Amino acid sequence: xxxxxxxxxxxxxxxxxxxxxxxxxxxxxxxxxxxxxxxxxxxxxxxxxxxxxxxxxxxxxxxxxxxxxxx
Amino acid sequence: xxxxxxxxxxxxxxxxxxxxxxxxxxxxxxxxxxxxxxxxxxxxxxxxxxxxxxxxxxxxxxxxxxxxxxxxxxxxxxxxxxxxxxxxxxxxxxxxxxxxxxxxxxxxxxxxxxxxxxxxxxxxxxxxxxxxxxxxxxxxxxxxxxxxxxxxxxxxxxxxxxxxxxxxxxxxxxxxxxxxxxxxxxxxxxxxxxxxxxxxxxxxxxxxxxxxxxxxxxxxxxxxxxxxxxxxxxxxxxxxxxxxxxxxxxxxxxxxxxxxxxxxxxxxxxxxxxxxxxxxxxxxxxxxxxxxxxxxxxxxxxxxxxxxxxxxxxxxxxxxxxxxxxxxxxxxxxxxxxxxxxxxxxxxx
Numbered sequence: 001x002x003x004x005x006x007x008x009x010x011x012x013x014x015x016x017x018x019x020x021x022x023x024x025x026x027x028x029x030x031x032x033x034x035x036x037x038x039x040x041x042x043x044x045x046x047x048x049x050x051x052x053x054x055x056x057x058x059x060x061x062x063x064x065x066x067x068x069x070x071x
Numbered sequence: 072x073x074x075x076x077x078x079x080x081x082x083x084x085x086x087x088x089x090x091x092x093x094x095x096x097x098x099x100x101x102x103x104x105x106x107x108x109x110x111x112x113x114x115x116x117x118x119x120x121x122x123x124x125x126x127x128x129x130x131x132x133x134x135x136x137x138x139x140x141x142x143x144x145x146x147x148x149x150x151x152x153x154x155x156x157x158x159x160x161x162x163x164x165x166x167x168x169x170x171x172x173x174x175x176x177x178x179x180x181x182x183x184x185x186x187x188x189x190x191x192x193x194x195x196x197x198x199x200x201x202x203x204x205x206x207x208x209x210x211x212x213x214x215x216x217x218x219x220x221x222x223x224x225x226x227x228x229x230x231x232x233x234x235x236x237x238x239x240x241x242x243x244x245x246x247x248x249x250x251x252x253x254x255x256x257x258x259x260x261x262x263x264x265x266x267x268x269x270x271x272x273x274x275x276x277x278x279x280x281x282x283x284x285x286x287x288x289x290x291x292x293x294x295x296x297x298x299x300x301x302x303x304x305x306x307x308x309x310x311x312x313x314x315x316x317x318x319x320x321x322x323x324x325x326x327x328x329x330x331x332x333x334x335x336x337x338x339x340x341x342x343x344x345x346x347x348x349x350x351x352x353x354x355x356x357x358x359x360x361x362x363x364x365x366x367x368x369x370x371x372x373x374x375x376x377x378x379x380x381x382x383x384x385x386x387x388x389x390x391x392x393x394x395x396x397x398x399x400x401x402x403x404x405x406x407x408x409x410x411x412x413x414x415x416x417x418x419x420x
Contacts, residue, residue: 001230010227014220021213029217036224043231050238 003048007041096194102187104129104146116196118167129192136165145177150190154179160197172198229277236270261337261388264302268333271297275329276322285325287357287364288315294329295355298336309344309351311336318359324417327395328366334388334395335368335413343372343411363419369412 002010014034021027087108090097096113098106106124114120119133129146130138141161149156159175174195181188240263247259271294279285292313299311320328332355344351356367396403401417 001234002227007227010223017213017216017220023210023213026210026213026217033217033220033224036228040224040227040231043235047231047234047238054241 002040002044004041004045007037007044011035011037011041093193095196098129098192100129100146100190100192102189104190106132107189113194116168116194117165134166136163139163142175145175146190146192150177150179154181170198171196172201226277229273233270233274233277236266236273240266240270264298264337265330265333265391267297267301268294268330272326272329276325279322283322284319285322287318287320287325287328287359288313290325290329291315291332291355291357294332295336298333298340302337302340307344307347308349309340309353311353311355313355313357315355315357316359318357318364320359320364324399327399331366331392331395331415332368334392338388339368339370339372339411343370343374345373361419363417366415366417367412369410371410374407374410 011034014030014037018027018030018034021030090099090108090110093110094112095110096116097110098113099108101107105126105128109121109124114124117133117136124132130143139161141159141163145156145159149159156175156177159177160172161175162170162172164170174197176193176195178191179188180191243259243263243266247256247263250256250259275290275293276285292315295311295313299309303309303311336353336355339353343353350371353368353370356365356369358365392403396415399415399417401415404414404416406412406414
């Protein structure tokens with residue numbers, strides 16, 4: 001699994017492909033992929049924070065980031 | 072009978088008319104590679120005139136624009152040996168015209184009554200065609216890259232979904248340990264096990280890649296191993312066996328089947344063996360024939376009313392199983408005599 005920053009790097013890479021491709025359909029596909037990677041970055045962020053909180057038994061720290069990521 | 076050409080002059084006029092009629096550039100060279108005739112298209116496309124073309128050495132034309140190594144190879148080496156060459160590709164930057172890709176077709180004409188020879192050289196400008204081909208190749212390459220990247224994204228999503236399920240399962244387990252009510256603890260543990268089973272099903276389907284069909288035996292074995300590891304303790308041993316033939320089912324149906332097996336196995340573990348028995352056994356069977364497939368989950372437990380209660384009177388597990396059986400378009404049969412046996416039969420499509 002990738003970390004949040006690695007997911008953001010993938011999103012930037014997809015944006016680069018979108019900028020490179022002239023063909024509209026391909027460009028749209030790359031843009032959607034970039035969007036998915038940004039979503040995964042947010043998911044990775046809270047999941048990694050959860051893992052860190054759980055390992056320190058501070059579950060209360062988990063709930064707020066989880067709620068924020070859902071909204 | 073075709074009309075014969077009466078005079079040499081007329082034949083030359085006819086030949087020039089043919090050359091001029093051709094849309095593509097064409098030149099006629101003598102044996103020494105000097106221009107005998109050129110088509111109108113040749114003059115127009117390469118922006119030269121007849122006065123500075125006729126009688127000139129091909130390589131001197133247009134300030135030496137035809138002094139191309141590839142063309143020299145064609146005319147001085149290939150044509151003398153083979154007398155004809157089609158589709159010889161030349162890529163060259165022509166002064167005043169720009170970079171062009173040309174296909175050259177050449178024919179050496181040898182006469183019976185003379186030692187002289189003539190070379191016909193025709194050009195086809197394929198610059199635009201090559202550009203389209205390059206664009207198509209780029210498009211194909213980018214599309215393949217897109218598919219590869221989609222696969223990477225899909226895998227990452229599946230990892231994250233699995234991780235989310237593990238987190239949900241761990242929260243349920245933490246809660247199960249924290250509550251004081253034994254009934255609530257059991258419900259939370261059931262929920263924990265269900266989430267783990269969903270995670271196991273998801274992981275197995277993920278590992279199966281893009282396959283539309285998965286082999287049932289290994290799938291159920293892995294699922295049951297996971298159930299046994301989390302639900303059957305060393306102090307309370309129950310053998311959980313899977314006996315499946317080499318049948319395959321669609322991955323969409325596999326999800327439902329996995330969840331059904333999870334519910335029925337949990338039910339058997341909870342109710343079939345109220346007291347410890349050395350020979351306690353739960354069997355998960357799968358048999359496929361041309362008529363369809365049969366899934367059975369049976370045990371050698373107490374059977375009768377005690378085991379059947381959850382399935383007869385309903386509970387969350389029963390509701391889940393009934394819904395999944397309906398989703399599969401299958402039929403369920405419960406037998407509770409010596410132990411308990413639940414059969415789910417699915418007709419062939």
